Each structure stands twice: as structure tokens, then as C-alpha cells.
Amino acid sequence: MKKILYCASVVLLVLCLAVSCDADAIRKTGDTMALLGTNVYGLQPTMRDVSEANDTVSNSVYNQETGAVEVNLEAAASVQNSVESIKESTLKTEAFQKAMEEPAATTVTDKAEVKTQIETQRDTAIAAAQATVTAATVDDSVKEAINTILETAAAAAEVSEDPTKGEVVSVGVVTDLATTVSEKIADMQSADPVVAEQAKREVAEKAMAAIDTLKLISQAANIDLLSGLDFGVLLGGDGDKALVAKEMNYLAIANKGMKQIFKYIVNPDTNQVDEAKLKRYTSQLAALRTAYETVGYALRPFTLDIQNDAYGIEGLNEFILGGRQYDFFSINDLVLYLTSVIFTEADAALAGIPGNHTMCELLNALLEANPGLLEGVDENFHFQTSPALEAAWADLMAVFGDDSEDGALLTFLETYSGKTTEDEIKSKLINKAAFIANTMVVLLVEADDNYSKAVNNIAVANDITVEAAILNYIGGFLGSGSEEPAPEPQPEPQN
Amino acid sequence: MKKILAILFLAALVLTPVLAAVPEIQYSGTTDTAFRPTSARISALGESGIASAGRMDALFQNPAALAQKRFGVALPSFGLTVYNLQALLSDETDSQIIADAMQDPSSLDDDQIVRLAQDMVENVGAGRNEFLTTDVTVGFALGNLGLGVQVQEKLHTIANGSSNLANVYFVPEVNVGAVAALGLRIINSPVLNLDVGASATFVYKAYTQKIGASTMLSMLSGDMDAVKNEILWNTPTMAGWGVPVNLGVTLGLAENTIRISAVAENINSVYHMKSYNAAGAAINDIAQQTVLEEPEGYVAEESTEFTITNPWSLTLGVAFVPYVPLLHPVVSADLVDMLDIVTGREEFEWQNLLLHLNASVELNLLSMVALRAGVNRGYMSVGVGVDLPLLGIDASYGWKEFGSVIGDKPVDSFTIRFYVGYDKI
Numbered sequence: 002m003k004k005i006l007y008c009a010s011v012v013l014l015v016l017c018l019a020v021s022c023d024a025d026a027i028r029k030t031g032d033t034m035a036l037l038g039t040n041v042y043g044l045q046p047t048m049r050d051v052s053e054a055n056d057t058v059s060n061s062v063y064n065q066e067t068g069a070v071e072v073n074l075e076a077a078a079s080v081q082n083s084v085e086s087i088k089e090s091t092l093k094t095e096a097f098q099k100a101m102e103e104p105a106a107t108t109v110t111d112k113a114e115v116k117t118q119i120e121t122q123r124d125t126a127i128a129a130a131q132a133t134v135t136a137a138t139v140d141d142s143v144k145e146a147i148n149t150i151l152e153t154a155a156a157a158a159e160v161s162e163d164p165t166k167g168e169v170v171s172v173g174v175v176t177d178l179a180t181t182v183s184e185k186i187a188d189m190q191s192a193d194p195v196v197a198e199q200a201k202r203e204v205a206e207k208a209m210a211a212i213d214t215l216k217l218i219s220q221a222a223n224i225d226l227l228s229g230l231d232f233g234v235l236l237g238g239d240g241d242k243a244l245v246a247k248e249m250n251y252l253a254i255a256n257k258g259m260k261q262i263f264k265y266i267v268n269p270d271t272n273q274v275d276e277a278k279l280k281r282y283t284s285q286l287a288a289l290r291t292a293y294e295t296v297g298y299a300l301r302p303f304t305l306d307i308q309n310d311a312y313g314i315e316g317l318n319e320f321i322l323g324g325r326q327y328d329f330f331s332i333n334d335l336v337l338y339l340t341s342v343i344f345t346e347a348d349a350a351l352a353g354i355p356g357n358h359t360m361c362e363l364l365n366a367l368l369e370a371n372p373g374l375l376e377g378v379d380e381n382f383h384f385q386t387s388p389a390l391e392a393a394w395a396d397l398m399a400v401f402g403d404d405s406e407d408g409a410l411l412t413f414l415e416t417y418s419g420k421t422t423e424d425e426i427k428s429k430l431i432n433k434a435a436f437i438a439n440t441m442v443v444l445l446v447e448a449d450d451n452y453s454k455a456v457n458n459i460a461v462a463n464d465i466t467v468e469a470a471i472l473n474y475i476g477g478f479l480g481s482g483s484e485e486p487a488p489e490p491q492p493e494p495q496n
Numbered sequence: 497m498k499k500i501l502a503i504l505f506l507a508a509l510v511l512t513p514v515l516a517a518v519p520e521i522q523y524s525g526t527t528d529t530a531f532r533p534t535s536a537r538i539s540a541l542g543e544s545g546i547a548s549a550g551r552m553d554a555l556f557q558n559p560a561a562l563a564q565k566r567f568g569v570a571l572p573s574f575g576l577t578v579y580n581l582q583a584l585l586s587d588e589t590d591s592q593i594i595a596d597a598m599q600d601p602s603s604l605d606d607d608q609i610v611r612l613a614q615d616m617v618e619n620v621g622a623g624r625n626e627f628l629t630t631d632v633t634v635g636f637a638l639g640n641l642g643l644g645v646q647v648q649e650k651l652h653t654i655a656n657g658s659s660n661l662a663n664v665y666f667v668p669e670v671n672v673g674a675v676a677a678l679g680l681r682i683i684n685s686p687v688l689n690l691d692v693g694a695s696a697t698f699v700y701k702a703y704t705q706k707i708g709a710s711t712m713l714s715m716l717s718g719d720m721d722a723v724k725n726e727i728l729w730n731t732p733t734m735a736g737w738g739v740p741v742n743l744g745v746t747l748g749l750a751e752n753t754i755r756i757s758a759v760a761e762n763i764n765s766v767y768h769m770k771s772y773n774a775a776g777a778a779i780n781d782i783a784q785q786t787v788l789e790e791p792e793g794y795v796a797e798e799s800t801e802f803t804i805t806n807p808w809s810l811t812l813g814v815a816f817v818p819y820v821p822l823l824h825p826v827v828s829a830d831l832v833d834m835l836d837i838v839t840g841r842e843e844f845e846w847q848n849l850l851l852h853l854n855a856s857v858e859l860n861l862l863s864m865v866a867l868r869a870g871v872n873r874g875y876m877s878v879g880v881g882v883d884l885p886l887l888g889i890d891a892s893y894g895w896k897e898f899g900s901v902i903g904d905k906p907v908d909s910f911t912i913r914f915y916v917g918y919d920k921i
Contacts, residue, residue: 031581
């Protein structure tokens with residue numbers, strides 16, 4: 002009966018709508034329409050595949066007959082097979098995500114031992130993968146590239162004190178991916194192009210399956226940084242997707258994206274970033290970063306050999322012109338990848354700056370000075386600073402500013418890279434930068450053919466290849482810092 | 497041997513953009529649904545009514561309805577369906593923009609238009625959805641025969657993940673159909689009537705590769721020549737034809753007051769498709785002549801031929817059509833997609849029947865004003881219709897399930913249809 006009354010009121014309201022055209026009437030009509038959107042039978046959808054996947058993860062942490070805690074990461078990783086059916090349904094996705102937030106130790110009471118076991122198995126798997134890479138008969142540049150992936154994988158497999166089911170799955174997926182990559186390294190470099198192509202596709206598809214699973218279970222992947230971004234002005238109307246820089250709505254990103262991130266890392270009681278939550282969040286992003294960089298390397302295995310003038314951009318033109326190979330990625334993946342890089346590199350970068358700053362500390366200083374960021378800001382927002390933020394900025398300028406201290410930059414680079422000699426620092430940092438750049442290019446090309454066309458159009462418009470354009474840019478960037486400043490003109494003597 | 501393979505492989509990599517055929521592309525919602533013009537009346541009735549079959553659009557539901565030897569003509573009828581309307585109307589800013597536009601359309605600036613378009617896109621949610629459908633139909637029902645020509649445009653959406661502009665893609669689809677239907681009364685007695693009918697529709701279907709929502713939006717603010725060029729010559733298109741057939745049977749009891757029907761829909765739903773690297777190439781190929789001039793620099797790619805085969809479906813319906821002067825009520829109930837249950841592929845459970853049930857009530861006041869309400873697999877729909885001598889208008893609003901399971905993704909739609917002609921019960 003209620004539904005029929007709602008129906009009648011919808012009809013009447015639509016008529017009123019046509020007559021009054023008032024915004025309030027329009028909204029009331031919309032609200033009444035929403036009342037018709039619930040299923041009258043109140044039926045619940047079947048959740049069998051969610052239950053089965055949840056049980057698989059629960060059963061992967063158990064006590065052996067001896068009482069010892071056992072964790073089966075391989076079993077936990079097998080939930081990747083259920084992702085396809087779960088992610089198609091919003092209700093199933095929400096139910097599965099909720100289940101993955103539960104503690105992994107359901108039948109086992111020793112949480113510390115669960116954490117230890119997960120870490121032990123993780124370390125064993127990563128070490129085995131690294132050994133496989135070392136033993137492989139491939140170029141050193143390839144080994145270095147795969148080791149870069151494995152290092153990120155190790156950071157991604159961080160486990161909290163009370164591991165959740167999602168963490169068990171995440172560690173399982175990452176270690177499974179690391180093992181696959183290391184096993185396929187030789188085939189990916191095979192002289193037989195069919196074998197090489199098959200190996201690359203296997204690794205890429207494994208990484209994409211990992212991304213699907215990690216997106217399903219990670220809070221980190223739930224952030225929608227592009228929501229609310231004004232694409233209408235972001236993309237110029239001349240069709241080549243040139244950025245309209247002066248109208249970039251950074252505030253939209255800060256407003257919705259940061260608010261979503263803070264929701265996951267801030268303690269609601271203190272309105273301060275919780276270090277454990279931030280660590281878990283960063284670990285989730287590191288897992289995603291591992292998967293993205295794996296697929297990036299599989300789809301475009303660049304060669305970085307600076308001594309032989311190979312900078313990893315050779316063949317970039319052909320790769321871009323080849324267009325996307327999979328209908329899987331969107332520009333959201335690129336944004337998520339960049340976010341993962343920022344979060345995973347932040348503390349390592351801050352360690353090289355005086356003042357012992359951490360990301361947690363800086364975010365808390367930011368929130369203390371600008372509490373409105375938690376609720377979202379509007380166009381009238383004015384960034385507020387504080388003594389803590391000023392001190393951090395001063396420390397940053399002590400390394401990167403015009404008046405930076407002698408040797409400060411070198412100390413930073415040594416700390417950040419973890420290397421001591423100039424060649425080792427250079428190799429490490431260029432390798433890292435090349436990896437990030439390569440992944441960005443792959444994600445850009447895979448997101449949409451039009452983006453790669455736009456990149457190519459820019460190069461063609463300047464009558465050069467993409468590689469030459471990049472080399473020119475890098476050369477110009479490096480050259481502009483090394484040039485002697487022109488002497489200031491002396492004033493004419495006044496008579 | 498390996499060297500030859502390597503050379504061939506490298507050649508393939510280099511020449512791929514030139515020599516490779518345009519791949520076949522299929523999307524859920526474009527290739528796996530039966531072609532049927534959108535009817536505001538049938539939408540309001542919760543997509544039920546195969547047994548009641550009282551109007552011209554019934555020939556698309558159940559061709560056996562033609563056995564009643566009725567007259568109807570639509571010259572033409574025009575229908576528009578907008579999806580995800582509720583979220584738009586409930587939004588404070590969007591409702592203000594709509595209110596302002598209704599009072600003075602010229603007052604809208606570009607920012608407001610883009611804001612509205614952006615919100616409409618973001619309201620589609622993850623997965624599959626619809627955005628807008630338009631139908632133009634010319635139809636006749638003359639005695640036992642029904643004829644019609646329909647042109648339908650559908651704008652589907654696919655969101656890979658969350659529904660921000662970067663993840664949402666549009667898939668424009670056009671269907672052109674010509675239907676011929678015949679209904680015959682096999683048994684005609686006061687106690688029992690048996691009607692059978694068949695219809696065949698020649699459908700030409702075309703859809704493009706998905707286009708990013710951000711690309712579509714940037715086209716809004718770009719010049720129309722660039723938009724035309726992008727869609728006609730830079731967007732791969734799939735096009736092809738099929739001749740699906742519907743068969744219907746209706747058993748009428750108690751002077752046709754109680755009717756029981758069965759319709760087998762979408763038999764022989766085999767579409768013979770071809771892929772083209774541009775819509776313009778598809779148009780020229782269909783016309784077998786150069787209708788559209790190819791732009792400078794355009795390079796045609798080899799087409800791929802493929803077929804899409806869809807299973808047929810079985811709908812069972814019952815209707816109660818008592819003679820009540822002035823009101824002419826009709827009560828209908830259909831059980832849709834019953835083939836799997838009938839053949840045993842789906843386990844029969846009474847509560848599962850609710851998931852197949854569409855039901856409705858219609859009151860035809862003075863044969864001029866119709867009030868309709870229905871339930872479509874658990875979701876409500878409502879509608880009104882006004883039949884004037886040579887003009888008619890129908891409107892409906894309702895919800896449908898777009899998700900993989902009931903309760904997963906209900907989507908609302910508003911349909912309005914105008915027709916010039918004659919179409920009465």
C-alpha cells in the first residue's frame with residue numbers, strides 16, 4: 002500500500018514539476034523516486050562465492066596437530082580465482098571487503114605467532130625469488146630491474162601486529178607474483194620471440210590478476226582521486242588533450258581525494274594520523290605498486306645501461322604507436338600508481354633530510370594547522386602554516402634550496418639510495434626513476450589509445466620522435482643547472 | 497627457422513597498425529539483448545503484459561495479439577528514455593541547474609552544462625548501465641497483420657571500477673529494424689479462443705568501440721567538425737544484421753476475459769557482424785558506395801567477420817481483462833526467462849519464481865487516460881497515458897536490475913513517448 006501511495010505521489014510530483022519547475026520540487030521528486038528503488042520482495046542476493054573465498058582465507062591460518070601455527074600463503078593467494086565473480090557485484094564486493102578486514106587469527110589465538118609465520122614465509126619466498134634471479138643467465142640490467150620489483154614486493158608485504166585476512170591475501174598475492182616474475186625471467190629474455198612473448202604475457206596477466214585482487218581487498222584502492230575533478234576544463238577543447246594549466250582544479254583533488262585517504266589513516270578520536278593505520282595503508286599501496294611495475298616491465302621490458310648509452314627510452318615511439326594491448330587499465334590506475342609511489346618513497350626520502358621527519362609527523366603537522374582538510378575544503382580554503390611545518394620546510398630547503406649547505410644534497414642522496422659511491426647512487430636512482438617513468442608510460446598507453454596518440458602528436462608537431470623529445474628535455478633540464486649565470490650588466494656611469 | 501620466425505614476428509610488430517584486421521569487439525548489453533523498441537507503456541507495466549496485449553506495441557511482445565484483428569497506426573512515434581534520473585534530481589546543485597534551465601534555457605552557461613553532464617556520467621556507477629535511448633517508430637496494425645519500422649539509438653555505459661570520468665566509457669549503438677508480424681485465431685468460441693502469431697524483424701545493428709567519457713565531454717566544448725571526424729573516422733565500429741523471430745500463443749477463456757500466453761522470443765538471434773576501423777567506412781560499405789568522403793590520411797584496415805549468437809527466451813503470461821465500463825482494467829502477470837527452469841537447467845524453487853515475475857495493473861479511464869503500475873522482478877514502475885483522437889502520449893518511471901544479482905544495481909529510467917496516429921484498446 003505504501004508503495005502504491007509513493008507511486009501516486011511520484012506521478013503527482015512529476016506533474017507539479019512540469020508546472021512549478023522549482024528546485025525544491027525537483028529535489029522532492031528525486032527523493033520520492035528513490036523510495037521506489039528498493040526491491041519489494043526484500044530478497045538477499047546469494048553470497049556463496051563470497052563465503053567460499055572467505056573460508057579459504059580463514060582456513061589458510063590454522064594450528065597444526067603439534068599446536069604450531071601454520072600459514073598457507075598459497076591458499077590465501079588462490080582467492081584470485083574468485084575475484085572475477087565477486088567484483089561484478091557491488092554487494093558481494095562490500096561483503097568481501099568487510100570479511101577481509103576481520104582478523105586472520107580466527108581459530109588461532111597466538112596473533113604474534115601468526116605475524117611471525119606470515120613474515121617468515123614471505124621472507125623465504127622473496128629470498129628464493131632473489132636467488133632465482135641471481136642464478137638466471139640474463140643481462141645484469143634485467144636482474145637489476147627484477148630486483149627492483151622484488152625490493153618493492155618485500156616492502157609491500159609488511160604485516161601489522163594483528164594481521165587481517167586482507168593482509169594475508171595481500172602478502173600471498175605479492176609473494177606469488179614475485180615468484181612468478183623470478184621464474185619467468187629467463188623466458189622473458191629468450192631469443193625465441195614466441196617464448197619471450199608468451200612469458201611476458203603470462204607475467205603481465207598474473208600482475209593484472211594481482212591488481213584486481215588487491216583492488217578488491219585494499220582500502221588504498223578504494224580512494225577515488227579523480228572524483229569531482231573538473232575534466233571539462235582539464236581537457237582543452239582542441240582535441241589533443243593539452244592540459245589547460247591555469248584551470249587545473251587542484252583543489253578538487255585535495256578536497257575529495259585527501260578526504261578519502263584521511264578517512265583510512267586518521268584516528269577519529271584524536272583527528273591525528275595513526276601510525277599503524279598509515280603503515281598498513283602504505284603497505285597496501287606498495288603491493289599495488291609492485292603489481293603495476295611488474296605489468297609495466299612485462300609489457301615494455303626497457304633496457305637501462307648508461308655506460309653503453311641505453312637510457313631505457315629506446316623503442317618508446319614504437320611502443321606508444323602500438324597502442325594499448327589490454328582492455329584493463331584506466332587513467333585511474335595511473336593516478337593510483339603515482340599515489341603509491343609518493344607514499345612508498347616518502348619516508349625513505351625524508352630520512353635523508355635533517356630533522357628526522359616522517360610522513361606521519363608531517364601529515365599530523367598539516368592537520369593540526371588545517372583541521373578543515375578532514376571534512377573537505379572549498380574554493381575559499383587558504384592553506385595555514387605552523388611552526389612545525391615551517392621547521393620541516395626549512396630542513397627541506399637546507400638540502401634543496403638555493404642556500405643549501407655543502408654536502409647536504411650528497412648526504413640526502415646517499416641516505417635515500419642506501420649507496421655510498423657516486424656511481425652506485427647514480428645507478429640506483431636512475432634505475433628507480435626509469436622504472437617509475439616506464440610504468441607511467443605503459444599505464445598511460447594502456448589507459449586509452451587517445452592519450453598515446455596525444456603524446457605522439459606533440460612529438461610529431463615538433464618534428465621529432467618521442468625519444469628525442471625526452472632526451473632534449475632531460476638535456477635542457479640538466480644543462481640549465483650547470484650553466485654559469487650571465488654577469489649582471491654594470492650601470493652606466495652618470496656624469 | 498628461428499631467425500625466420502623472429503623476422504616475421506618483428507615485421508608483425510612494426511606493421512601491426514597497418515596490416516592487422518580490426519578486432520571484433522563485443523559488449524554486454526549491446527550484443528546479448530533482444531531488439532525491442534522502448535515502450536513507455538510496457539515499461540510502466542513492469543515489462544509485463546504478453547497475455548493482455550491490447551495495444552500496437554504488443555506486437556513486439558506477443559504477435560498472437562494480432563489475432564484480435566485490430567487497427568492501429570503510429571506515424572510516427574517518438575520515444576525518449578533517460579536513465580539514472582533520480583540521483584540527478586536529488587542533487588542540490590543539479591536540481592537548481594535544471595530548475596533554472598526550465599525557466600530560461602538560455603541562462604545556462606557552459607560550466608553548468610559541463611557540470612550537469614559530468615554528474616550524469618558519474619551517476620552511472622560501476623559496471624554496466626544505460627545513459628539515454630531514443631526510438632522512432634512507424635507502425636501499422638491492420639487486421640491480422642502488423643508492420644513496423646524502428647530506428648533506435650542507445651547510449652550504453654561501462655565503468656571499469658568507480659564511476660569517475662576516467663573510468664566511464666560510452667558505447668553508442670544504433671539499431672534499425674523492420675518487423676512483419678501475423679496473428680491468427682485458430683479456435684474461436686465463446687468459451688475458448690486459441691491465437692497464434694509469429695513476427696520476424698530484420699535488424700541492422702551497429703555500435704562503436706567504447707569512447708571515454710572525458711573524450712565525449714571534451715567534444716562537448718570542441719567544434720562539431722572535430723566531433724564528427726572523431727566519431728566517423730577515428731572510432732572502430734561493429735555493424736551487422738540478424739533476423740530474430742518471435743513466436744506466440746494465447747489461450748483465451750471465458751470470452752477472452754482470462755488469457756494465458758507463452759512467447760518464445762529471440763529465436764534465430766544470430767547476428768552476422770563485421771568490424772570496421774571507422775564508422776564512416778561502415779556506412780560506405782553498407783551503402784556500397786562512397787556516401788562519406790574519407791579524410792586525408794585515413795587508412796582503411798581489414799575487417800573481421802564474426803557472428804553473435806544469443807539464446808532464445810521463454811516467457812509465460814496470464815492476464816485478467818474483465819469488461820468494466822469506463823475503467824477497462826487489465827491485470828497481468830508474466831514469468832520471464834523461464835527456459836532454464838522449464839528445461840531443468842535452473843533448479844525450481846517457489847521463491848525463485850519471484851525473481852522471474854513481472855506484474856501490472858492498468859486502468860483505462862474512458863479509453864482516454866490510462867493509469868499504470870507494475871513490478872519488474874521486484875522493482876516498482878508507474879506510468880500514465882493520454883490517448884487523444886490523433887495524438888497520444890505515454891510516460892513511465894521505474895526501476896530495473898542492472899547488476900548480476902537482484903539488489904545489486906537497481907537503475908531507474910524515465911520514458912516519454914509521443915505518437916501521431918491511432919492506438920486504442
